[in-house]
Amino acid sequence: MIPLHATCLLTGNFCDECKKKIEERKFTGEDLKVLKAMVKIANKVDINSVEIFHCFEFEKFFLILTISPAGLLIGRRGRTATFLSKELGKRVRVVSISDFSTTLSEILSPVQFKIGTVYEGGKKYIRIYIKKESAQKLPANIPKLKQAISSFAKREFEIVFI
Numbered sequence: 467m468i469p470l471h472a473t474c475l476l477t478g479n480f481c482d483e484c485k486k487k488i489e490e491r492k493f494t495g496e497d498l499k500v501l502k503a504m505v506k507i508a509n510k511v512d513i514n515s516v517e518i519f520h521c522f523e524f525e526k527f528f529l530i531l532t533i534s535p536a537g538l539l540i541g542r543r544g545r546t547a548t549f550l551s552k553e554l555g556k557r558v559r560v561v562s563i564s565d566f567s568t569t570l571s572e573i574l575s576p577v578q579f580k581i582g583t584v585y586e587g588g589k590k591y592i593r594i595y596i597k598k599e600s601a602q603k604l605p606a607n608i609p610k611l612k613q614a615i616s617s618f619a620k621r622e623f624e625i626v627f628i
């Protein structure tokens with residue numbers, strides 16, 4: 467379900483109800499771009515049960531993190547994703563949030579990584595190890611990736627190149 471009014475998304479003039487929801491759910495400009503694209507394709511495909519978490523505009527694609535199964539926004543033979551890409555002017559990668567490692571592997575694909583847990587100063591955090599030679603295949607720069615990962619990570623993390 468698109469959580470904001472279609473008219474508000476299309477015009478960019480948000481009513482008080484939408485403004486409140488944007489604040490509550492911390493929707494960013496990138497989220498709003500994707501939600502607007504969803505409004506535009508809603509008459510062509512059934513995306514009623516799609517629930518968006520957060521979206522991130524990477525260089526090569528829009529990363530769309532969903533709470534609902536990813537397939538709902540990809541559609542049969544990728545039909546929904548194709549319509550979305552046309553609206554957004556960029557490919558889309560839809561990832562449904564599940565456990566940390568699975569979600570991360572879908573975001574970073576094709577780059578592989580290893581995860582370690584580090585205890586330091588009584589604090590526990592996650593360390594993501596990525597091979598130096600894969601760095602150039604990453605789908606976005608490190609700050610952007612960190613922003614996306616932080617949105618669903620339940621614990622602090624760091625990215626280390628080995």
Ligand SMILES: [Zn+2]
Binds near residue numbers: 471480482483
């Ligand atoms: Zn509204």
